[in-house]
Amino acid sequence: xxxxxxxxxxxxxxxxxxxxxxxxxxxxxxxxGAIASFAISATPAGMSFSTSTxxxxxxxxxxxxxxxxxxxxxxxxxxxxxxxxxxxxxAIVYNVGDTGPGGGKIFYKAxxxxxxxxxxxxxxxxLEAAPSGWNTGSDPTKAWAxxxxxxxxxxxxxxxAAAYNNALGVGLGYENSLAIxxxxxxxxxxxxxxxxxxxxxxxxxxxxxxxxxxxxxxSQKATVGGFVAGYYWSSSVYGADVAWYQNxxxxxxxxxxxxxxxxxxxxxxx
Numbered sequence: 001x002x003x004x005x006x007x008x009x010x011x012x013x014x015x016x017x018x019x020x021x022x023x024x025x026x027x028x029x030x031x032x033g034a035i036a037s038f039a040i041s042a043t044p045a046g047m048s049f050s051t052s053t054x055x056x057x058x059x060x061x062x063x064x065x066x067x068x069x070x071x072x073x074x075x076x077x078x079x080x081x082x083x084x085x086x087x088x089x090x091a092i093v094y095n096v097g098d099t100g101p102g103g104g105k106i107f108y109k110a111x112x113x114x115x116x117x118x119x120x121x122x123x124x125x126x127l128e129a130a131p132s133g134w135n136t137g138s139d140p141t142k143a144w145a146x147x148x149x150x151x152x153x154x155x156x157x158x159x160x161a162a163a164y165n166n167a168l169g170v171g172l173g174y175e176n177s178l179a180i181x182x183x184x185x186x187x188x189x190x191x192x193x194x195x196x197x198x199x200x201x202x203x204x205x206x207x208x209x210x211x212x213x214x215x216x217x218x219s220q221k222a223t224v225g226g227f228v229a230g231y232y233w234s235s236s237v238y239g240a241d242v243a244w245y246q247n248x249x250x251x252x253x254x255x256x257x258x259x260x261x262x263x264x265x266x267x268x269x270x
Contacts (some may be wrong), residue, residue, distance in 0.1 A: 007032030100128035102201030132226020169212025176235035211236035
């Protein structure tokens with residue numbers, strides 16, 4: 001039998017991305033004859049197109065208004081096309097004190113992007129604190145860990161206090177918080193769990209700040225607002241049964257037992 005003409009659909013017909021942010025692109029589902037090759041009318045700056053799979057991948061590096069790209073699938077019996085529209089918007093520049101994407105206040109702006117994200121494989125420039133009232137009231141007090149793990153080490157969170165300095169400590173909180181939640185399980189009865197459960201501004205990457213992120217937050221406590229002059233937990237540990245905290249009245253910071261109930265304020269990096 002003759003080869004059927006190609007036919008295909010795209011998983012998405014459009015996408016909007018901030019410049020220098022990785023694009024999602026699309027997947028292709030063939031609904032006709034086997035496709036021999038793909039072509040695209042143009043490739044956005046910074047991205048790559050596969051003529052064998054039709055995949056458009058990469059990070060757009062140039063700001064552009066909505067631009068339609070034609071994807072063509074071809075085999076011996078003919079060709080067919082689909083259109084994908086990509087919009088690349090300019091990056092928003094924030095300053096300390098501005099309202100961030102999550103509805104909180106920007107409290108840290110790096111001069112050089114820092115490693116961040118779940119595995120610290122991403123780069124971020126800003127730290128944003130959840131707004132006062134994020135918990136529908138004053139900041140809650142929580143133990144650092146659930147009772148079963150107040151004396152247990154956490155895999156994936158460093159114990160060496162010397163490792164937590166301004167060069168390395170900013171950007172650690174998300175990775176730390178995920179490790180803590182992995183150990184302690186779902187729930188909001190402990191500090192990192194409560195921070196990770198917060199979804200203000202439709203953001204799902206809130207976390208308990210590291211020791212150094214917490215110090216930066218303390219330095220801007222008046223700008224962010226709503227803090228209690230008491231002890232706030234960080235996600236940094238000093239030993240199996242103790243973790244770092246900071247007094248938001250005096251600024252003093254030290255470590256204490258994980259079973260103690262101290263205040264919690266989520267932050268996020270982007």
